Amino acid sequence: MRAPRRTLLVVALASCLAGCASTDRSGGTKFLREGRFAEARAFHEALLVEEPRNAALEQNEAGVMALLAGDVSAAQRYFREAFDDLEDLSSTTGETVGTVLGSAESRRWKGEPYERCMNAYYLGITYWLQGDDDNAAASFKSGVLRDADSEEGEAQSDFALLWFLMGEAQRSALHSDRGQAALARAHALRPENPWTEPQRASTGNVLLVLETGLGPRRVPVGRHGADVAFRARPGAVVRAEVRLGDRELGSTAAIGDIYHQATTRGSKVIDRISGGKAVFKDAAVIGGAVVLRNSGSRTSDVIGVALLAAGLLASAQNDMRYWSSLPDDVHVLLADLPEGPQTLTLTAYGAGDRALGLTWSVPVVVRANRVVLAWTRALPRRAAAPLDPAP
Amino acid sequence: MAPLYLVRPYPARTLAFALTVSLLALSACAGASMERVDPSADDDVGGTLIDSADVIAATESAAKDLAGVLLASERNDIVVAFATIKNESIQPFNTALLTDRMRNTLVRQTSPRVKYLAREQIDEIIREREGKRTGVYAGKELKALLGADYLLTGRINSLSKRYEGDRSDYFQLNFQLVDAEDSVIVWSDAYEFKKVGDAGVIYQ
Numbered sequence: 001m002r003a004p005r006r007t008l009l010v011v012a013l014a015s016c017l018a019g020c021a022s023t024d025r026s027g028g029t030k031f032l033r034e035g036r037f038a039e040a041r042a043f044h045e046a047l048l049v050e051e052p053r054n055a056a057l058e059q060n061e062a063g064v065m066a067l068l069a070g071d072v073s074a075a076q077r078y079f080r081e082a083f084d085d086l087e088d089l090s091s092t093t094g095e096t097v098g099t100v101l102g103s104a105e106s107r108r109w110k111g112e113p114y115e116r117c118m119n120a121y122y123l124g125i126t127y128w129l130q131g132d133d134d135n136a137a138a139s140f141k142s143g144v145l146r147d148a149d150s151e152e153g154e155a156q157s158d159f160a161l162l163w164f165l166m167g168e169a170q171r172s173a174l175h176s177d178r179g180q181a182a183l184a185r186a187h188a189l190r191p192e193n194p195w196t197e198p199q200r201a202s203t204g205n206v207l208l209v210l211e212t213g214l215g216p217r218r219v220p221v222g223r224h225g226a227d228v229a230f231r232a233r234p235g236a237v238v239r240a241e242v243r244l245g246d247r248e249l250g251s252t253a254a255i256g257d258i259y260h261q262a263t264t265r266g267s268k269v270i271d272r273i274s275g276g277k278a279v280f281k282d283a284a285v286i287g288g289a290v291v292l293r294n295s296g297s298r299t300s301d302v303i304g305v306a307l308l309a310a311g312l313l314a315s316a317q318n319d320m321r322y323w324s325s326l327p328d329d330v331h332v333l334l335a336d337l338p339e340g341p342q343t344l345t346l347t348a349y350g351a352g353d354r355a356l357g358l359t360w361s362v363p364v365v366v367r368a369n370r371v372v373l374a375w376t377r378a379l380p381r382r383a384a385a386p387l388d389p390a391p
Numbered sequence: 392m393a394p395l396y397l398v399r400p401y402p403a404r405t406l407a408f409a410l411t412v413s414l415l416a417l418s419a420c421a422g423a424s425m426e427r428v429d430p431s432a433d434d435d436v437g438g439t440l441i442d443s444a445d446v447i448a449a450t451e452s453a454a455k456d457l458a459g460v461l462l463a464s465e466r467n468d469i470v471v472a473f474a475t476i477k478n479e480s481i482q483p484f485n486t487a488l489l490t491d492r493m494r495n496t497l498v499r500q501t502s503p504r505v506k507y508l509a510r511e512q513i514d515e516i517i518r519e520r521e522g523k524r525t526g527v528y529a530g531k532e533l534k535a536l537l538g539a540d541y542l543l544t545g546r547i548n549s550l551s552k553r554y555e556g557d558r559s560d561y562f563q564l565n566f567q568l569v570d571a572e573d574s575v576i577v578w579s580d581a582y583e584f585k586k587v588g589d590a591g592v593i594y595q
Contacts, residue, residue, distance in 0.1 A: 083483070087438060089556065091591025099593045110594050123483060134475075135483040142481045148553045175479050 023051055028061055029214070029324045032068075035379060040325070041065035056085040057109040057321055060119055064325040067126065068377060076126035083123050083139075086116050086146075104319040114261035115323045116146040117159055118215075121256075121330075124165060125209065128373040133172040136373075137179075140166035144182075147261075158264075160189035161256030161330050164196060168207050168334075172371035178202070186255070193253045195332050204334035205366055208344060210252050211377040212237040213328025216262045218320050223282065225317035227271065232259040234328045236356055237378040240346040242333055249335045249344070256330030271318065284311030327377065337366045348378055439560040439586035440482045441547075449564045449582035450489055454496035457543075457568065460578050461497075461505045471497075472508040472539035472571070480549035480562060489564065493543065508539055539571045556590035 025047065031040035041062050048058035063078030089110055091099075098106045111119070120143030128136035143162040157163075164186035170179030180202070187196040195201060213235030221229045242249040288308030295301050335344075341363065348358040364374040428434060430443040461469060473494060476486040498507055509516070516536070523530030545566040552559045561583070568578040 080483070087440065088436070089590030089594040090437060090588075091593050096591060096593050107593050127483065134478045134486075138478050138480055138483045142483070145481055145551050145553055170479075173477070175477070 023047065023054070025321075025324065028065075032065070032214075032325050032379070037065045037069040041069065053106070053108045054321065055108070056082040056111065056119075057323060059085070060111075060115070060122070060323050061325050063122060063126075067122070067375075068379075072126050072129045076123070076130065079119060079123040079126055082119050083142075086110055086119055103315040104317065105321060107319075109319075109321050111323060112262060113146060113265050114159075114258060115326070117143045117162060117261065118258070118323065118326055119143075120146055121162060121165070124169065125373070125375055128169060129375060133169045133370065137166055137169035137173055137175060140169060157185075158189055159256070159261060160186050160193075160196070161332075163189065164201070164255055164332060165207075165209075167201065168371050171202065190255050193255050193332070194250075195253055195334050196255070200334060204336045205371055206335045206337050206342075206344075206364055206374060207371055208242060208252065208333040208335070208362065208374045209376070210237075210240055210331040210333075210346070211327035211329070211375075212254075212331065215323065215326025215328055216259045217324070218322040220317055220320055225320070228318045228320070230259060230262045232328065234259075235378060236350045237348045237358070238350050238353075239331065240348050240378070242335070243345045243347075244335070244337060244342060245345075250333055252331035252333045252346075254329045254331050256327075258326055258328055258330075280311070280314060282311070284308070284314065287311075337364075339366045339368055341365050344374060346376065346378075437588060439558055439588045441480075441484060441562055441564075445562070445564070445582070445584060446488050446492065450492040450496065452582060453566045453580040454493045454500070456580050457493075457566070457578060458497055458500040460568075461501050467504050469505045470508060470537050470540045471505060471568070472510050472542055474542040474544040474569075476545040476547065476566075478547045480547045481551055481560070482547075482549065482562075484547065486545075486547070489545065489566075490543075493566070506537065508537060541577065542569045542571050543567070544569060556592075556595040557587070558589065559585060559587040561585040 028040045028043045031037070031043060044058045044061040044065065048055060048062065051058070059078040059082040063075045063082065066072075066078060067075035085108075091107065095107050110116070120139050124136040124139030124143070127133070127139055140162050144157055144159065144166060147159045147162065148157040163182050167179035167182030167184075167186060170177070170182060183196070183198065183201045187198060187201065190196050214233040216230035216232055219229050219231055221227045239254075240252045242252065284307045288304045288306070288311060291300055291304035291307060295304055342365070344362045344364060346360055346362060348356040350356045358378065360376070362374045362376045364372055366372055431447040433444055434442070461471075473490045476489055478484050478486055494507060497505070519528070520536075522528040524533070543566065545564065548563045548565070550561040562585075564582045566580045567576050569576055
C-alpha cells in the first residue's frame with residue numbers, strides 16, 4: 001500500500017508545481033479593448049518589474065499603449081529598448097539547460113520572427129512620427145532582415161508591409177534609389193493593393209497607416225501543449241474611407257496580415273525540444289506506473305516513484321507568451337495634400353461594406369519635399385487618441 | 392543522561408561552511424553590478440551592429456586625416472558646417488554620435504585657423520542676435536552670420552545576411568567634405584567593418 005500513497009503524494013506535488021507556471025497577462029488586453037490605454041500601460045509596466053525575463057515583451061506591450069495614448073517619445077523608448085534586446089539572440093548555458101529541462105518560458109522572451117518584425121515596425125513608426133524618416137527606414141529594413149531570418153523558402157522576407165514602409169521612408173529621406181527597389185518588392189508581394197502600384201507608390205506626400213483588430217493569440221495544442229497554434233482575432237473594420245474636408249482621398253487597403261506572418265514561419269528548435277519533452281513525459285509516467293505495479297522491493301518502489309515524479313513534473317508545454325496588443329492587419333493609403341496642418345477624417349466599413357458607425361480624425365502636418373506619416377488604429381470601442389502631429 | 396535536543400546539533404565546521412555560502416550568495420544578490428570599461432574596446436555583450444568601438448575608431452581616423460588636410464591649406468579662413476550624415480543602414484542610429492565626436496577633435500586640432508559653424512543652434516543664435524539688436528540684451532560687437540565654404544557630410548551603408556540564426560553585417564561609415572559653392576568633393580574617408588554572430592540554439 002506504500003506505493004499508491006507515494007504516488008498520490010507525487011501527483012499532488014506535481015499539480016501544485018504545475019499550477020504556478022506562468023503569469024496572467026490578460027489584463028492588458030482587457031484594458032486595450034476598453035480603450036483604457038494608460039491603465040494598460042501601467043499594467044505592463046508593473047509586469048516589466050515583476051518578470052525581467054519578459055522585459056522585451058512588456059516593453060513592446062507598454063510601447064503600443066503609449067503610442068495609442070499619443071505619447072510617441074515614450075513609445076519610442078520602449079520599442080528601442082526592446083529592439084536592442086531582440087537583436088541579441090545569444091543564450092547562456094544555464095538558460096539553455098533551464099529551457100531543455102524545465103519550462104520553455106524560463107528563457108528570456110525573444111518573440112517569434114513575426115513579433116521581432118513588428119517591434120522593428122513600431123520602432124520605425126515612432127521614428128517617422130517624430131520626423132526622423134532616416135531611422136524609420138533603418139528600422140523597417142532591420143524588420144525585413146528579421147523576417148528573412150525566420151526560415152528558408154518562399155516565406156523569407158515576404159512581409160509586404162515592411163517593404164512598403166521601408167520604400168516610402170527611403171523615398172522621403174532621399175536615400176540612394178528613393179526606395180524604388182523596396183516599393184517594387186512590396187508591389188510584387190501585394191499587387192492587389194492599389195497603393196503599391198509603382199506610379200501611386202512613388203507620389204503622394206502623406207502616408208496613412210491604419211491598424212485593425214488584434215494580432216494572433218497563441219494557444220497550446222497537441223500532447224501536453226507541446227505544439228503551438230495561432231487563433232486569428234480580426235477586427236470588424238475591413239477598410240476605411242478617408243477624406244480631407246469634402247475631398248475624398250480613397251479607401252485604405254490591407255497590406256500587413258499579421259496572422260499570415262505568424263503561421264508561415266515553420267518550426268523552431270524550441271518546438272522540437274517541447275515535442276521531445278512530451279514524449280519523455282508520457283514514457284516516464286507509463287514506465288513509473290509499470291515499475292510500481294510490478295514492484296517487489298523498496299528499490300523498485302523508489303525507481304517507480306522517481307520515474308512517475310519525473311514524468312509528472314516535466315513541463316512539456318511550449319512557450320505560450322505572445323505580444324497580445326499587436327494588430328490583426330495594417331492598412332495603408334497615400335495622398336497628396338497641401339503643406340501645413342491637415343486633418344484626415346476616417347469612416348470605417350466592415351464586411352459586406354456595412355458602415356460601422358465609427359468615424360474619427362487624424363491630424364497631420366504636411367511638409368515640403370517629405371512623405372509624412374499619419375498613424376492610427378481602429379479599436380472595438382474607439383479609435384486611438386489623435387497623435388500630436390510630427391514636428 | 393544525554394541532553395535533549397529538538398534539532399540535532401550540527402558540527403561547528405558545517406555551520407561555518409553554511410554561513411559562508413549564505414553570505415556569498417547574499418553578497419551576489421546585493422545589488423546591480425557596474426564596471427567601467429574602455430569604450431574603444433569590444434565588450435562581452437557582442438552583437439554585429441555599430442557600437443562605441445566603431446564610432447571611436449571611425450571618427451578618430453577620419454578627424455585626424457581631415458585635420459591634416461585642413462591645416463595643410465594655405466588659407467586661414469576656411470569655414471566648415473556640419474551637414475546631416477545619412478543613415479541608409481539596417482541600424483537605427485543617432486548620427487550625432489559621429490558628428491559630435493568629429494567636431495570635438497577637429498575644433499581642438501584646427502581652431503582658430505579653421506572655423507566651424509553651429510548650425511544646429513541657429514534658431515537660438517538668431518533669437519540672441521535679435522535681442523541684442525533690439526536692445527533687450529547688451530551686445531559688444533555686431534557680426535554677420537557666416538556662410539560655410541565646406542559641408543562635412545557622410546553616409547552609413549550596410550550589407551547583411553541572415554541564415555538559420557547565423558548573421559553577418561558589413562557596415563561602411565563614409566565621410567565627405569563638399570565644397571558648398573560648386574559641390575565638388577574635396578576630401579573623403581571611409582571606415583568599414585564586418586561582424587558575424589549567431590543565435591543561441593533555444594532562439595533558433
